[in-house]
Amino acid sequence: MIRVQREDFDPGAELAALTAGDHSVGGVVSFVGLVRDMAAGQPIRAMTLEHYPGMTEKKLAEIETEARKRWPIEASLIVHRYGRLEPGARIVLVIVASSHRQAAFEACAFLVDWLKTQAPFWKEEETEAGTHWVEAKSEDDDAAARWRKRPNEAAE
Amino acid sequence: MIRVQREDFDPGAELAALTAGDHSVGGVVSFVGLVRDMAAGQPIRAMTLEHYPGMTEKKLAEIETEARKRWPIEASLIVHRYGRLEPGARIVLVIVASSHRQAAFEACAFLVDWLKTQAPFWKEEETEAGTHWVEAKSEDDDAAARWRKRPNEAAE
Amino acid sequence: MKLLYFAWLKTRTGRAEEELSPPDGVATVGALVDWLKTRGPGYQAAFAEMRAIRAAVNQEYVGLDHPVRPGDEVAFFPPMTGG
């Protein structure tokens, strides 16, 4: 499941709802991304997340479908917020439930890495010096590249 | 932080409390382990978790300390229940907060793998055929062994 | 053709979206960029550094050689920074 919203979310309620009534789930791994008060050594007052409505939902659903192809997943959820957010605020929630805990860990890490490079979101940060658009990090590309299949695997 | 308790826990409340007021945290990874309704192809009515009071807390604290040595962790929590639990019930909660999401994922997976093989808990399952003590899985030993340092690393 | 601009491209072009009808010769994303740059200094500033720009046609990421047609939705933006 995919949700793109301005409102905050409740990780505990989402966790409980995702596996409610499904007693085949053995492990649930979740990631919550938060707004940090520092970026590149600069204090941050707030950030604004802009996105591409329509395409965002489409790409997140594609990423989720890819994860479900690669790992045995019982249930999954991606919630991503947009709009202005202050330090400490929740930005993104990714939950993966599986009967195999290692699959849940890997699939959740995969989803987080991929949505950082594949989902059409852009962050604008507010500092003392004014506002600026955040540049993409090469380490995020590297993290996403970990999951790219090697050529000989692609043929399988 | 370590807690060993009979009572259920609220993952959402624990997540919120662990990072409350700390705006340097960028990512929080959590694992919730649940009682499955099947084990080794057999339907399970319930399971009872026995533990070694005192030693359990000690081993969990040691495992947490080891994780904090290996990864940059802002905050962490392990809650493990004991007593009789029915399918769908929460057994264990592990939360790791870090400014680096990959560290949070790895440390959380490490903690879950290690507590399965290092913390003194034993599961007794109730099936139609009666009750029996669960045998340790070699795959859990393998999962924990992933994190064992290689000889040349131990010297560092 | 519907055009969308995000992040600092929106700031430089001065608009989030617009409806345009490029001349017939504009058949690829790259040709569309070249044509947009003739529309004023804001567009020239927005598309000055193509290395830092990504494009999508009908909500799929594409390269500069990808075809564009009347009726397409074409978006320009910097590399994504979500999550």
Place this chain on the structure above:
Amino acid sequence: MKLLYFAWLKTRTGRAEEELSPPDGVATVGALVDWLKTRGPGYQAAFAEMRAIRAAVNQEYVGLDHPVRPGDEVAFFPPMTGG
């Protein structure tokens, strides 16, 4: 010496814990097991398969050659299955 038994060892010995004073010659975990097995068929059943048994002295995992002393807390249990 305080002895603790967990999981099916508890079922077989018929007790969760007991206070015992082994004779002087019992100086290691292995010797303690041998002595316990002389205490009755329940103990013999509990310690029949040492491969499936783990021990802790004063809440640290140890091997069969680890020393035991009066006043120690010694626990026996199968491999752990938590989490």
